[in-house]
Amino acid sequence: MSCGCEENRGTVKVVNGRYKPSGKFHFPQPNTPIRNEQGVLLGITNPRDIVHMHSYGGEAIFFESLGKGKLMASRCDNSDCETTGSIYMPFRIHCPDCLAKNTVIDITDKAKANSIVHSFMITERTGAFNTLQIPIKFVNIEFDGVCTILMGALVRGEPSIGMKVIPIFKTQNPEYIITDMLWVAEGTPASDLPEGYSF
Amino acid sequence: MITFSDKQLKSPKMQRPVYLVTGGMSKFARAFPDKRTEELVIDAMTEAAEFINMTPAQLKKYIHTCYYGHFADHFGDQLLGESVIHDRLGLDPLGNIGVKTGGATGGSTLWEAYKTVASGYSDCTLAMGWERMDEVPTDEGNNYISFAADKDWETPMGHIYTGYYAVMAQKYWQVFGKEEDSFRRTMAEIAVKNRGYARFNPHAQGPMKITVEDVLNSPTVAYPLLALDCCLMSVGAACGILADEKTAYEMTDNPLRIDIGAGSHTLRVADRRNMEIPLLPNETKDQYADLAQRFPGSDRYPGFTGFLAARVAAHYAYNMTGIKDPTEDMDLVELHDAFTISDIQTYEDIGIRPYGEGRTYVESGDCYHTNPNTGQPGKLPANLSGGLLGNMHSVGATGIMQVLEIGHHIWDRWAEMHGDEKKWAKFDRQKPEDWTDLQVKGAKRGLAISHAGVGSHVTCTILQHPDKILPGGMFE
Ligand SMILES: [Zn+2]
Numbered sequence: 001m002s003c004g005c006e007e008n009r010g011t012v013k014v015v016n017g018r019y020k021p022s023g024k025f026h027f028p029q030p031n032t033p034i035r036n037e038q039g040v041l042l043g044i045t046n047p048r049d050i051v052h053m054h055s056y057g058g059e060a061i062f063f064e065s066l067g068k069g070k071l072m073a074s075r076c077d078n079s080d081c082e083t084t085g086s087i088y089m090p091f092r093i094h095c096p097d098c099l100a101k102n103t104v105i106d107i108t109d110k111a112k113a114n115s116i117v118h119s120f121m122i123t124e125r126t127g128a129f130n131t132l133q134i135p136i137k138f139v140n141i142e143f144d145g146v147c148t149i150l151m152g153a154l155v156r157g158e159p160s161i162g163m164k165v166i167p168i169f170k171t172q173n174p175e176y177i178i179t180d181m182l183w184v185a186e187g188t189p190a191s192d193l194p195e196g197y198s199f
Numbered sequence: 200m201i202t203f204s205d206k207q208l209k210s211p212k213m214q215r216p217v218y219l220v221t222g223g224m225s226k227f228a229r230a231f232p233d234k235r236t237e238e239l240v241i242d243a244m245t246e247a248a249e250f251i252n253m254t255p256a257q258l259k260k261y262i263h264t265c266y267y268g269h270f271a272d273h274f275g276d277q278l279l280g281e282s283v284i285h286d287r288l289g290l291d292p293l294g295n296i297g298v299k300t301g302g303a304t305g306g307s308t309l310w311e312a313y314k315t316v317a318s319g320y321s322d323c324t325l326a327m328g329w330e331r332m333d334e335v336p337t338d339e340g341n342n343y344i345s346f347a348a349d350k351d352w353e354t355p356m357g358h359i360y361t362g363y364y365a366v367m368a369q370k371y372w373q374v375f376g377k378e379e380d381s382f383r384r385t386m387a388e389i390a391v392k393n394r395g396y397a398r399f400n401p402h403a404q405g406p407m408k409i410t411v412e413d414v415l416n417s418p419t420v421a422y423p424l425l426a427l428d429c430c431l432m433s434v435g436a437a438c439g440i441l442a443d444e445k446t447a448y449e450m451t452d453n454p455l456r457i458d459i460g461a462g463s464h465t466l467r468v469a470d471r472r473n474m475e476i477p478l479l480p481n482e483t484k485d486q487y488a489d490l491a492q493r494f495p496g497s498d499r500y501p502g503f504t505g506f507l508a509a510r511v512a513a514h515y516a517y518n519m520t521g522i523k524d525p526t527e528d529m530d531l532v533e534l535h536d537a538f539t540i541s542d543i544q545t546y547e548d549i550g551i552r553p554y555g556e557g558r559t560y561v562e563s564g565d566c567y568h569t570n571p572n573t574g575q576p577g578k579l580p581a582n583l584s585g586g587l588l589g590n591m592h593s594v595g596a597t598g599i600m601q602v603l604e605i606g607h608h609i610w611d612r613w614a615e616m617h618g619d620e621k622k623w624a625k626f627d628r629q630k631p632e633d634w635t636d637l638q639v640k641g642a643k644r645g646l647a648i649s650h651a652g653v654g655s656h657v658t659c660t661i662l663q664h665p666d667k668i669l670p671g672g673m674f675e
Contacts, residue, residue, distance in 0.1 A: 128342040151363070
């Protein structure tokens with residue numbers, strides 16, 4: 001059954017500092033009654049779809065860079081900060097200690113050279129709207145000199161603690177979300193990467 | 200932050216003692232297609248009134264401020280759901296506010312109600328919590344819960360919260376469990392124990408008479424977590440009524456002293472940075488000097504294996520009440536057993552066992568009502584309610600349920616509240632032939648842990664019989 005959802009699906013631009021939606025966002029569907037075995041009315045379905053317009057703010061550079069094959073982290077360069085020099089991945093716009101604006105730095109080479117699995121898990125179950133292939137394998141990744149441990153999805157190879165992994169980037173048709181960067185076991189050939197992804 | 204100032208770690212000093220006067224719970228179930236949330240909330244409120252021989256109308260006359268905990272507006276598809284409930288409870292014109300701290304919402308709701316009495320703003324407060332998790336299909340429910348992780352960095356990966364948790368389980372199991380089968384069996388034993396205790400609780404959604412093998416043979420949810428390692432998804436409500444001393448003794452003969460501490464840590468487990476282990480009163484720095492040698496891979500604290508928020512909540516609560524050693528000073532506990540592994544982690548965070556040795560709390564039999572190794576009463580029984588594994592995890596109600604369950608033991612009314620045939624019949628549940636009275640004999644003090652997410656918020660609630668207050672607390 002077609003709900004007409006694909007037709008003229010809404011997009012959003014920012015014009016003069018304001019969100020400007022265009023196209024179709026809402027596809028009304030009727031409510032339907034919920035009854036028990038005896039046919040007694042107990043409730044009603046409330047279907048609808050909703051599109052949020054979400055700002056990445058100071059993290060936009062991170063999400064923009066993934067599609068260009070770059071992993072951007074951030075670093076506190078405030079010499080008065082007790083943790084100055086700390087590098088954050090996940091990216092933090094501001095230092096969590098001194099709240100100064102962090103410096104954006106490129107850690108792509110560091111990540112390609114030495115990314116180690118701190119922990120992992122494997123699941124066949126997902127929530128609604130999942131787009132990753134099942135089974136999903138999460139890996140938590142330690143980088144040299146980074147004080148935090150990034151979570152990512154491993155899409156080639158079997159995870160184990162201490163294994164070396166390599167980031168891959170959705171340089172074709174990036175979606176500008178975290179899954180534009182996925183992870184593969186060291187030694188995975190370029191020919192074996194998911195469609196649209198490259199080292 | 201990875202270092203903490205003296206000002207931040209200062210022991211809370213309340214203006215006056217606070218008492219738990221009464222509380223009540225609804226039935227807990229996976230779904231209530233025939234009940235609105237307000238009906239469940241009124242069930243809980245009515246039980247609270249009856250517990251102290253009042254009518255709901257009489258009880259309401261005492262309440263001065265109301266706190267409402269439910270974790271996710273999404274589930275009920277109703278923003279400001281608190282206001283709907285407040286209206287249906289007929290509690291206008293009292294000031295009221297919603298509380299949201301993920302899985303710890305119940306504990307946090309009590310925390311707010313507690314501070315309001317302690318400050319003198321109110322002489323009597325209501326803490327009411329609930330969750331409506333049945334009005335979306337389970338996969339959408341998992342999707343909503345996953346939005347309590349970071350929506351840009353974590354949620355898009357699978358939309359499955361258990362996965363964000365399982366990585367912690369994996370690390371603990373490898374580092375402190377040393378990947379031993381015996382450790383895996385100890386985890387499973389918790390699932391058997393808590394579901395077994397749930398059989399004697401008429402409110403409980405998930406009672407099961409199972410074996411360790413049943414747990415180990417249950418389907419994988421997120422490796423290494425199996426289905427029977429994971430808690431329930433529930434609907435239901437629970438409330439507590441708190442008051443100052445004078446008001447409490449007007450309302451009942453035997454209110455219980457209540458004190459609550461709260462802590463926090465990063466929402467994303469990814470953001471945890473290394474720090475020194477903050478010590479509890481029963482620990483010394485020396486005892487952890489060789490931790491990384493004894494347990495290779497444990498060189499990060501809290502890393503993925505501990506919960507800083509639980510440790511800090513315990514730090515505050517122990518200092519407020521004079522607890523030196525929870526195993527010695529408490530008679531029973533209710534812990535946030537969202538997963539068997541996090542139950543073990545929490546034993547260490549709150550000082551029941553040192554870091555690395557949580558499993559021994561189970562293996563010694565100390566955590567049982569009756570120690571299976573000795574046949575004697577367990578040293579510190581845990582989760583006799585059935586916990587989140589066997590009783591319920593109706594998120595906003597969970598932390599309140601735990602405190603009431605401890606209270607029933609200290610009030611010496613556990614059998615009355617769990618054995619009453621009329622209650623079993625009202626909930627349309629079969630009281631088991633082998634129903635057992637789990638009353639902890641002579642219980643005077645207990646502790647409850649309410650815990651959110653991968654450890655983002657934790658509250659530590661201490662209940663004490665007023666005749667058995669520990670020395671060294673803030674009012675002693
Ligand atoms: Zn800084």
